[in-house]
Amino acid sequence: MKVEKKVAIVTGASRGIGRAIALKLAERRCNVVVNYLKNKEKALDVVKLVKKCGAEGLAVKADVSKFNEVKEMVEKTIEKFGRIDILVNNAGVISKKYSIAEIDEEEWDRILNVNLKGTFNCCKAVVPYMIKQKRGKIVNISSIAGRMGGMVGVHYAASKAGILGLTYALASELAKYNITVNAVAPNAVDTEMISEELKEKIAKLTPLKRIAKPEEVAHAVLFLIENDYIAAEVIDVNGGRYPG
Secondary structure (H helix, E strand, O other): OOOOOEEEEOOOOOHHHHHHHHHHHHHOOOOEEEEOOOHHHHHHHHHHHHHOOOEEEEEEOOOOHHHHHHHHHHHHHHHHHHOOOOOEEOOOOOOOOOOOOOOOOHHHHHHHHHHHHHHHHHHHHHHHHHHHHHHEEEEEEEEOHHOOOOOOOHHHHHHHHHHHHHHHHHHHHHHOEEEEEEEEEEEEEEEOOOOOOHHHHHHHHOOOOOOOHHHHHHHHHHHHHHHHOOOOOOEEEOOOOOOO
């Protein structure tokens, strides 16, 4: 797929990995819907940068854990652009409670609802349009935690492992419609989601002795979008920490 003039929804795109993905697509002249939940100002800043790249941008507020809000975001995308070619499920949350003894049912539900159910909601809302077009690209952002457990709690690891299972199953289901579904599983990434202390700790455990940059994850996402013969694949962007 040549992404120029295509339309992409990137969830959680006002900051961090999502922002880097939105801008990487915009550099290729891909029109981008910048999804956000809380920070409208940051989302609008990303839209401005998208437009500077020569593409069109649209900021849309939506809580991915709520299907009705996701559906409305998708409808606004169709109203603005008339199509959806690419979906990048990046929106996610992390907890400050890592021990199973500290994780209560409410915190478990919060993490699973955003990370896993949010990915499901966005796929469910977007897929009918891609089927109608008989083409589409879906990339889900998982984590090294979904491969080997990670260091930030069983709930986070379970949510990211669930995304991998969803990716494999959906890739098989949608292949006949020329829709590819893949995932990227990064190591810790240099964003505000994790503390400096944790970043340093994980860097020491990584063979490359550093954590990932958001742009490095975005580059892997673009690769999966541009390649038409990769499906049900997970690209590990982890600096050698999990050679699995």
